[in-house]
Amino acid sequence: MQQGGKTVYGAAVGILMLETRFPRIHGDMGNAATWDFPVQYRVVDGATPDRVVRGDPQALTERFIAAGRDLIRAGCDGITTTCGFLSLIQEDVKAALGVPVATSSLMQVPMVQALLPAGKRCGVITISEQALSPAHLTAAGAAPDTPVVGTDGGRAMTRDILGNAPQIDFEACRLDMIDAGRAMVSRHPDVGAIVLECTNMAPYARDLRQVTGLPVYSIYSFITWFQAGLLPRRFPLELDDPRW
Incomplete structure (x- = not known):
């Protein structure tokens, strides 16, 4: 029954x-x-x-x-x-x-951190580096000093997602994500894996993996x-x- x-x-x-x-x-x-x-x-x-x-x-x-x-x-x-x-x-x-x-998606950060060898950290790519605070990270169980890079100032990603635009240039968003990935490995060479904060970023995870050579975890992997x-x-x- x-x-x-x-x-x-x-x-x-x-x-x-x-x-x-x-x-x-x-x-x-x-x-x-x-x-x-x-x-x-x-x-x-x-x-x-x-x-x-x-x-x-x-x-x-x-x-x-x-x-x-x-x-x-x-x-x-x-x-x-x-x-x-x-x-x-x-x-x-x-x-x-x-x-x-x-x-x-930030709740993956401590789990990913546990996978990495000594001397490596998990980094975060976010829709707004300016707005993502240590409080957001701490609430997700992540270290407050987790390396963070945003798509702020890019071509389209932050502007159009936060602006709730009716049309989006997704190729421009892809380039914004690639720029953010390159910035991450340049600014934080100790980063050994990346978590994507924004749930709209999952379509670009493979591009980031190819550009950075690092494992990339998104809301898709989490859910x-x-x-x-x-x-x-x-x-x-x-x-x-x-x-x-």
Whole structure:
């Protein structure tokens, strides 16, 4: 006999979306075709990119909690968001929802740091180096002196994402990301791996890997891992023998 209690089954990950209008290409967290598994979405009213990154996201905590509860009622077993700056609300949202919560890609930093040899550090590429503070890093469990490089001052990435532009030159964004990767290895030669704070940066992870030669971790790598625990894959209990 199967256990009930949900409305939707098989879509364990719930994604809390910022209120945006910019296009979301394949690889972006907000493009459902990015994922190899079903996900559910809810938009958090009033949570614009600029307000979350350059303002105080803690003023929106109750809105994120309400939308998260709605996703849980719909059948989600874990909740995530679409902005790394929301690490500041991780503890409050986690406590209120009572399920696993991954508000920020920055939460990968301590895990990646643990993988690196002595003398190497994990660096972060962010949508706004100016706005990303030691408090954001600390809230994610990362060292407050983690090396950070932003796409501020680039061609399009920061301007159009935070400006919520209806059209984006994604090739210009790719070049901004490549510039940020090169700046990271130039300014911080002790960096041994990179975590992408912004969830819109995942489509450029492979470019960064090629340019820097370093492992690159994004929200895609994080939520793929997150989902694997919420809905583990079933394996057959027999040997895969070609003679059978």
